[in-house]
Amino acid sequence: MKDDLNFHIITALEMPNFYERSIAFFEQAWSGVFPHDFDGDKDSFALYQVYPEYRYALIETATQQMIALGNCVPVVWEGNFERLPDEGVTWAMTQALADHSQGNQPNILCALAITVIPEYRGRQISSFMLQQMKKIAQDRKLASLIVPARPTLKHLYPLTPMERYITWQNEHGLPFDPWLRTHIRNGANLVRICPKSASIIDTISNWEARVNMRFPETGDYIIPGGLLPLKIDYTNNQGSYIEPNVWMYYNLA
């Protein structure tokens, strides 16, 4: 991160209108549907209410502008990390709420998202936000950080299976994808694909409105920002988008 930024970190606990500001932030930082419109995202507000200390923002002090957001949740995971669930981010959100309501003691931290506004990208702010996330885990004696990572350039290759995409490398032998590469450089191990991390199942007309396209017949369609094609099925009046992400694992012990 460049040192010309006069910034500070603030958590949702310390900023009363954090949620409203983060909604406005997402509208500015994410173009299009993905990924905040997936079905599991319905739990987002409930998680914000029970775990405000796990949401944090990088604020530019002079302007008070939110320039990056980090979002994570504590969960219970007793299994082998090689067996992290297929449902990735959706699992993490459901599990965190269930653990909270059942009074279970979380033992790991799961990232939900790190987002930087477009004009501040390419300054390694995401690595700074990742360091901050690790600190949240360590302060709470959580021994690991897991991340259902959404590769940032995969949407340009929607026809390539994720299994192939994650094997692509740059000239330095690091992952081709910049976001996977950033995790590896920050000490993560790539564990496995979570094939059903973020799903959107909806009627065909709702899909047409969502992506501003027409789907005249049953088939697969490339959609803006999608990591793989949308499946349209006229027999069931249904469009299914089931997004794979990639489990990354940081040992913080």
Ligand SMILES: CC(C)(COP(=O)(O)OP(=O)(O)OC[C@H]1O[C@@H](n2cnc3c(N)ncnc32)[C@H](O)[C@@H]1OP(=O)(O)O)[C@@H](O)C(=O)NCCC(=O)NCCS
């Ligand atoms: C992913 C994201 C958080 C990275 O933040 P960042 O602060 O730009 O990260 P960095 O400056 O450390 O850059 C990380 C890598 O991405 C590359 N990168 C940054 N912006 C890029 C862009 N627009 N296109 C392609 N690569 C880009 C950088 O070159 C760097 O790779 P390298 O140094 O190995 O070449 C940011 O791009 C973002 O907010 N994207 C939208 C939200 C998202 O996809 N979040 C991740 C899933 S939750």
